[in-house]
Amino acid sequence: MDDKTRIELEAAAYRALVAHLRKRTDVQNIDLMNLSGFCRNCLSKWYKAAAEERGLKMEYEEARELVYGMPYAEWKDKHQKEASPEQAKAFQQSHKH
Secondary structure, rough: OOOHHHHHHHHOOOOOHHHHHHHOOOOOOOHHHHHHHHOOOHHHHHHHHHHOOOOOOOOHHHHHHHHHOOOHHHHHHHOOOOOOHHHHHHHHHHOOO
């Protein structure tokens, strides 16, 4: 496979992941972190870092809006729930260094 095709496929997979995460607002970031070790915020940080590696200035909130499909504060108000004690405990256990 040539590099151009690989990059196009990777971009398509990324767009599908973002679209899926936008639809699955029931899946909380803490659930993603507990199960996979990354969440929407991590994806936003990786997007910002990739832009900056290419000399593009990007604010974290701008990257978040690209991933969430709306300003983060709006998404948080509409969709984020308080973490349960079980979720918080699982997060603490999975992120011990």
